[in-house]
Amino acid sequence: MKFTCNTKDISGAVGAASKVVNAHTTVPILSNVLLTAEEGKISVRATDLELTLQHAFPAQVAEGGSVTIPAKLFSSYLGNLQAGLLELTGTPTRASVKCERSNYDFHALPADEYPPLPAAQRGQNFKLAGKRFREGVNATIFAASSEEARGAVLMGTLLELEGDSLTMVATDGYRLARYQTTLESGVSGAERYIVPSRALSEASRNLGGTESVEVAALGAQSNQLAFGAGDTSIVVRLVDGQYPNYGQVIPAKFDRSITVNTASLISSLRRAELVAGDRASMVKLAVSNQTLIVTASSDVSGNAYEELEVEQTGEDLTIAFNARYLVEILNHIDSAQTVLEFLGPLSPAAIRPVEPPEGAQQLYVLMPLRQ
Amino acid sequence: MISHFDVDAFYASVEIRDNPTLRGKPVAVAGSSRRAVVLTASYEARPFGVKSAVPLYKALQACPQLVVVPPNMQKYRDVSREIFRIFESRGHKVQGLSMDEAFVDLGSVSPEEAARLAQTIRDEILTAVGLTVSAGVATGKMVAKILSDSCKPNGLHMLRPGEEAAFLAPRPVGRLWGVGPKTQTRLQERGITTIGDVAALPDDQCKAIFGSWGLELRELARGNDTRPVEADRETKSISTEETFEYDVRDQRRLREVLREQAIELAQKLEREGLCACTIGIKIKRSDFTIVARQTNLAEPTAEARRIYYAAVHCLRRADLSNKAVRLLGTRVASLIVGEPRQQSLF
Numbered sequence: 001m002k003f004t005c006n007t008k009d010i011s012g013a014v015g016a017a018s019k020v021v022n023a024h025t026t027v028p029i030l031s032n033v034l035l036t037a038e039e040g041k042i043s044v045r046a047t048d049l050e051l052t053l054q055h056a057f058p059a060q061v062a063e064g065g066s067v068t069i070p071a072k073l074f075s076s077y078l079g080n081l082q083a084g085l086l087e088l089t090g091t092p093t094r095a096s097v098k099c100e101r102s103n104y105d106f107h108a109l110p111a112d113e114y115p116p117l118p119a120a121q122r123g124q125n126f127k128l129a130g131k132r133f134r135e136g137v138n139a140t141i142f143a144a145s146s147e148e149a150r151g152a153v154l155m156g157t158l159l160e161l162e163g164d165s166l167t168m169v170a171t172d173g174y175r176l177a178r179y180q181t182t183l184e185s186g187v188s189g190a191e192r193y194i195v196p197s198r199a200l201s202e203a204s205r206n207l208g209g210t211e212s213v214e215v216a217a218l219g220a221q222s223n224q225l226a227f228g229a230g231d232t233s234i235v236v237r238l239v240d241g242q243y244p245n246y247g248q249v250i251p252a253k254f255d256r257s258i259t260v261n262t263a264s265l266i267s268s269l270r271r272a273e274l275v276a277g278d279r280a281s282m283v284k285l286a287v288s289n290q291t292l293i294v295t296a297s298s299d300v301s302g303n304a305y306e307e308l309e310v311e312q313t314g315e316d317l318t319i320a321f322n323a324r325y326l327v328e329i330l331n332h333i334d335s336a337q338t339v340l341e342f343l344g345p346l347s348p349a350a351i352r353p354v355e356p357p358e359g360a361q362q363l364y365v366l367m368p369l370r371q
Numbered sequence: 372m373i374s375h376f377d378v379d380a381f382y383a384s385v386e387i388r389d390n391p392t393l394r395g396k397p398v399a400v401a402g403s404s405r406r407a408v409v410l411t412a413s414y415e416a417r418p419f420g421v422k423s424a425v426p427l428y429k430a431l432q433a434c435p436q437l438v439v440v441p442p443n444m445q446k447y448r449d450v451s452r453e454i455f456r457i458f459e460s461r462g463h464k465v466q467g468l469s470m471d472e473a474f475v476d477l478g479s480v481s482p483e484e485a486a487r488l489a490q491t492i493r494d495e496i497l498t499a500v501g502l503t504v505s506a507g508v509a510t511g512k513m514v515a516k517i518l519s520d521s522c523k524p525n526g527l528h529m530l531r532p533g534e535e536a537a538f539l540a541p542r543p544v545g546r547l548w549g550v551g552p553k554t555q556t557r558l559q560e561r562g563i564t565t566i567g568d569v570a571a572l573p574d575d576q577c578k579a580i581f582g583s584w585g586l587e588l589r590e591l592a593r594g595n596d597t598r599p600v601e602a603d604r605e606t607k608s609i610s611t612e613e614t615f616e617y618d619v620r621d622q623r624r625l626r627e628v629l630r631e632q633a634i635e636l637a638q639k640l641e642r643e644g645l646c647a648c649t650i651g652i653k654i655k656r657s658d659f660t661i662v663a664r665q666t667n668l669a670e671p672t673a674e675a676r677r678i679y680y681a682a683v684h685c686l687r688r689a690d691l692s693n694k695a696v697r698l699l700g701t702r703v704a705s706l707i708v709g710e711p712r713q714q715s716l717f
Contacts, residue, residue, distance in 0.1 A: 173715050173716055174716065175716075176716060282711045320711060322713055348716065367714040369711040369714070370644060370711060370712045370714055
């Protein structure tokens, strides 16, 4: 193979692909990116077997073919090049790069040993605005579990489709995030996919800036999902399992609520958490007389007391939360005011923005601490 | 000044309040088993000798027209919570003694002001909950309690500071704090029958009869009761027990009961945010002898499964002497405050 391209194009493509490569893989070829030259374009592919990213950019192709190059090394090399033109010649064992007055030979591995692309059999597909996709991923995946011991299902994020509506849900069993929006084009009937959260984050990073993202189910059992936009596609192996019935843990009705300034509540909680120490980062929220009092204490550090003006409806209440969970949720709310809804000191509380993102709904459910 | 409040015939009054056709009739709240005892009797039933702890069959013999109502503990707990909310509503220190009885520290006010406060609390309970409460107001807890007992039902008595000794002197020695029936018998043998007799004892005799706490007891008898109202008395242990309708020999059945009790205790611990380090069981054998066994845990727990395993362990070690079991109970003790626990959605 032989091609000439812009250093900026190849650097961007290899850089994105190298993020997918698992640094601890025991299969040598999985440390490499695959470059394929064909008719005026170069495709760069990387995979960790769960997630495959492919990105294409234009080039002057003199001779078609493929080569694999160690991803981290090649990406670092490209990152240190000046803007300009680059010529690459590939053989099964070597990739030679010429750029300005420098000449590099990289050890390569035979391209035909590289894992093939997943089956191309396409099932249901849908399309949504890139902005919504990024927003939804950002609003949900942080709530997924990061503990492998709790299983792959909770580490994933649920994509629930019905007609042209999309619901994204992530939970680690203590808190739950839900984001709902409308698709540009929907599916027929209903579909449920559990996507590994890391893969979604990768897809969002690469595709979130585009106008619109196309998603298609792949394989005979629809066990993979392909996210694509422009010259970039990401194929993800789905989690096989039963997602918990999240609908039943979201209370249908609440009997009290407060509306509070989001930024003030975050800073009060952050300060109070400093004092709470390691007692499960417990902060107490006491609501009374249109006032929210945040307190925390520990034998080691002392006591914290914070007063905030709120808009209260319903009876007074005292409830305890893990401050870290609450702050993390509030950090994902892009609205000056936040509503917190309650049923009682031991019941799930709901947290949502007063002004939800345009064309979407955002909801969080958090379980309190039992003191 | 301290006030002792005691709801009049608590369970029975709640039942009569909720079913006015019972008003004016002799009513007893009692279970339905063969061995049920009267839990509370209305004042109309008391002239027949029907009172707390009297076996139901005896009560029915003495008062055939007695209306027996099954207990509804959940309801009583709810009512009790309401009443305690009223006790606590003014910020006074409250020491609950049971669901329907409490000491309230009314602070450093004049006896008249204290009596007025106690009356306000009684009125509020009558209005909000529909139950009458008797109250005793005095400088110390013991006198306050004796006063409220003596003015039941629906009364309020106040004793001015300085009048305690004279008030106590003629009363039977059994009314003294800590003097039970056994001590009372022993004292009577020595000719000590009234609280006044104790108040007049010289130091050496006082120590000889009562031991180390003799002088303290004499101070109480003289009306010098300085024990404070202790708010939020810590729970020291939680227990539950079951008297069987028919004595049980089957080990499997006994383990089943322990399992149910473990679940119940785990829920109570959970509710109080406590963990137990000691688990024990109590067995009353068919000959009424009692065996108790307990075991200490390496790690405090609030888990039903671990309470159950420990209780079964105790049961295995308990010597039943080939007797059937009449009563079986489980107790969790050495309670410590548990770490706050994150609750789960699923």
